[in-house]
Amino acid sequence: MKLPADLQYTASHEWMRRETDGTVTVGITDHAQSALGDLVYIDLPAVGRKLTAGEACAVVESVKAASDIYAPIAGEVIAINEAVTATPEKANEDAYAAWFFRLRPDGAAPAPALLDAKAYELAIGES
Amino acid sequence: MSHLPKQTPLNSAHRAANARMVDFGGWDMPVHYGSQIEEHHAVRRDAGMFDVSHMRVLDLHGDGARAFLRHALANNVDKLKEPGKALYSCLLRADGGVIDDLIVYHLRDDWFRLVVNAGTTEKDIAWLRTSLAAHAPALRLDVRDDLAMIALQGPAARGKLWEVRPDTRAATEPLKPFTGVAVDDLFIARTGYTGEEGFEMIMPARRVVGLWNALAAAGVRRCGLGARDTLRLEAGMNLYGQDMDETVSPLESGLAWTVDLASERDFVGKAALADHPPQRHQVGLFLVDQGGVLRAHQAIRTPHGPGEVTSGSFSPTLGRSIALARVPSAVRPGDMVEVAVREKRLAARVVKPPFVRQGKVLIETEEKQ
Numbered sequence: 232m233k234l235p236a237d238l239q240y241t242a243s244h245e246w247m248r249r250e251t252d253g254t255v256t257v258g259i260t261d262h263a264q265s266a267l268g269d270l271v272y273i274d275l276p277a278v279g280r281k282l283t284a285g286e287a288c289a290v291v292e293s294v295k296a297a298s299d300i301y302a303p304i305a306g307e308v309i310a311i312n313e314a315v316t317a318t319p320e321k322a323n324e325d326a327y328a329a330w331f332f333r334l335r336p337d338g339a340a341p342a343p344a345l346l347d348a349k350a351y352e353l354a355i356g357e358s
Numbered sequence: 359m360s361h362l363p364k365q366t367p368l369n370s371a372h373r374a375a376n377a378r379m380v381d382f383g384g385w386d387m388p389v390h391y392g393s394q395i396e397e398h399h400a401v402r403r404d405a406g407m408f409d410v411s412h413m414r415v416l417d418l419h420g421d422g423a424r425a426f427l428r429h430a431l432a433n434n435v436d437k438l439k440e441p442g443k444a445l446y447s448c449l450l451r452a453d454g455g456v457i458d459d460l461i462v463y464h465l466r467d468d469w470f471r472l473v474v475n476a477g478t479t480e481k482d483i484a485w486l487r488t489s490l491a492a493h494a495p496a497l498r499l500d501v502r503d504d505l506a507m508i509a510l511q512g513p514a515a516r517g518k519l520w521e522v523r524p525d526t527r528a529a530t531e532p533l534k535p536f537t538g539v540a541v542d543d544l545f546i547a548r549t550g551y552t553g554e555e556g557f558e559m560i561m562p563a564r565r566v567v568g569l570w571n572a573l574a575a576a577g578v579r580r581c582g583l584g585a586r587d588t589l590r591l592e593a594g595m596n597l598y599g600q601d602m603d604e605t606v607s608p609l610e611s612g613l614a615w616t617v618d619l620a621s622e623r624d625f626v627g628k629a630a631l632a633d634h635p636p637q638r639h640q641v642g643l644f645l646v647d648q649g650g651v652l653r654a655h656q657a658i659r660t661p662h663g664p665g666e667v668t669s670g671s672f673s674p675t676l677g678r679s680i681a682l683a684r685v686p687s688a689v690r691p692g693d694m695v696e697v698a699v700r701e702k703r704l705a706a707r708v709v710k711p712p713f714v715r716q717g718k719v720l721i722e723t724e725e726k727q
Contacts, residue, residue, distance in 0.1 A: 268584060269395045271672040271679075272651055290700065292651040294394050294584060294672050297700070310408075323393075 232355075233261045234264030235327055239303070240351035246327065247345065249304040255334050257303060259291065261326040262355050267293040270319035275311040275332055282306060282334065284343045289331055291319070304343060366411035367506050367563040368570055375580055383477030385412035388581050394584035396535035398674040401552050401589055402717050405512035406581035407573055412476035415502035415560060416483065423470045425495040427462060429625055430486070433610065434618040444536045444549055447616055448608050449474075449482065454634065455604035455610065458482050459596065461549060463538055473507075475598050489626075506566035510573065511556035511589075515718060518556060519546075522572040530557065544569075551586060553593025553715040571709075588671050588674030591680060594642060594711025600654050600669040601640070602683050607631060610684055611668075612640030612711070639687050642711040643667070643697065644721060645679035650699035652681035652706070659696040659703070662686040668696065675714045676723060682711065 238246045241340035244263035248256045264270065272292040282288050289300035310333040315321050321329040346354060363386035372379065377388035388395060388409065400406040418427070427435040431449035442462050449457040458478040463471040474482045483501060490497055490694050510519055520527040526541045530548075533539060538547030538558075545560040561569065574580060587597065594612075602611035609617065609631060619631060643654055652670030663686045670681030681697075689695065691710045696703040709721040 265378075268390060269393055272649075274649070290650070292672075294588060294674075295389070297651065297653065 236348045239345040242259045243301045254328045254350045258330045264323050264326045268295045273319045277309045280308045304310040305337040305340035309333050309335050367566050368409045389513040389584045390582040391580045395674045397581040402577035405514040405518045406579040408509040410509050411506040415505045416472040417500040418470045420497035431545050432617045442537045454607050454630035456602045480492050492555035505558050506563040508560045511550045511554045515556035518576050518578050522576050530661045552589035592714035609636040610638045638684050638725040642709040643681040643683050643706040645706050647704040652679045657698045660689045662688040678698045
């Protein structure tokens with residue numbers, strides 16, 4: 232199970248990368264894609280939508296089931312990855328390359344606690 | 359400890375092959391070995407195999423076995439004239455609800471074999487024992503926990519068996535669909551749950567690992583219950599507990615062809631079915647709109663009233679979502695309906711299942727002009 236050390240994670244299996252321009256990139260973890268199985272449909276939030284931390288904002292559907300994706304932090308959606316909605320299996324092939332959306336963080340919102348790779352590994356080990 | 363899932367004799371083989379395991383009907387079973395979609399395609403295009411040892415073989419022995427089954431089963435065992443012939447049937451309650459669906463094999467005039475679902479095994483046995491005590495106490499029902507089962511399916515499936523077990527070829531090559539034959543301690547039937555050619559093979563549990571590994575070495579792909587579900591859905595076959603159950607008439611679950619109301623024969627549930635003509639029927643749905651995947655329990659809006667998806671998924675062969683659904687009887691193939699998928703209403707076209715059989719798409723995927 233791949234867990235890049237430079238990413239932050241949520242208990243609901245999203246990963247988040249802080250970019251040098253201050254924006255963040257969000258996707259689902261390798262553990263999540265593996266547990267979901269072959270992904271066949273991904274629905275992403277509209278660009279411009281303002282999200283609160285923990286808000287359900289995207290949906291992934293595998294052959295097995297549908298699953299909500301939650302915003303790791305508060306912010307405005309500034310880009311979505313149309314390549315991953317067109318070919319959802321990209322998230323199965325490389326969950327950390329197949330990003331879902333980018334956020335401009337809402338600086339006024341309280342920063343939620345995110346997990347580092349070690350803490351996330353522990354969390355999925357216990358579940 | 360009773361809640362721990364049961365294991366088939368192939369459990370270690372599945373884990374050694376990196377299967378993702380799930381609890382299915384109280385059994386620890388492989389859902390896939392990496393990619394459910396690739397396993398699905400292997401069965402449509404080549405050969406795949408499934409561990410179905412969680413299903414249970416029940417052997418009914420004794421003079422009068424046929425007469426008992428004529429009363430107990432909704433389909434007519436009198437269709438089974440030759441030894442080896444198989445029949446698909448429902449087991450009904452007196453009120454017409456479906457206790458289980460099963461395959462019954464005629465092995466000898468005093469020996470019939472039922473193959474029942476895993477999740478329903480205990481209630482089936484209880485039902486049959488009660489019914490036997492009342493109607494045919496001299497018959498013996500053997501629960502064959504000593505047997506295991508492999509479903510070998512796909513256009514190349516039969517050839518793969520003949521490659522690893524050449525001794526089975528002479529007996530199994532002439533088999534017609536829905537018939538079976540014993541070769542030593544291997545019972546081989548030309549049946550399946552995928553819409554493809556193939557065999558379902560019943561054998562002593564101690565033999566199953568050897569056959570499984572030999573077939574894998576011959577290039578047969580290991581397939582989990584995930585692919586089994588999308589294959590049976592494309593083939594338009596019901597899954598017990600989703601497309602039929604004790605609360606719905608088989609006549610509203612696409613099973614009228616298995617329920618023999620026409621003949622003189624009386625059977626459990628017949629009077630109730632005759633008293634309650636169906637108001638709804640089973641159809642297939644093909645999702646026209648993008649925006650999600652059809653799933654069981656989604657609500658359907660039709661011009662003739664509401665309906666419900668009974669099972670749905672993504673069809674790997676069609677590259678689109680398909681479903682089996684229960685809708686008012688006036689809804690016909692070709693009609694458009696709306697399905698509630700999360701917060702959206704998506705357009706779906708009503709079609710007549712099966713969607714796919716023998717590798718071929720059988721529904722219209724484009725709008726008729």
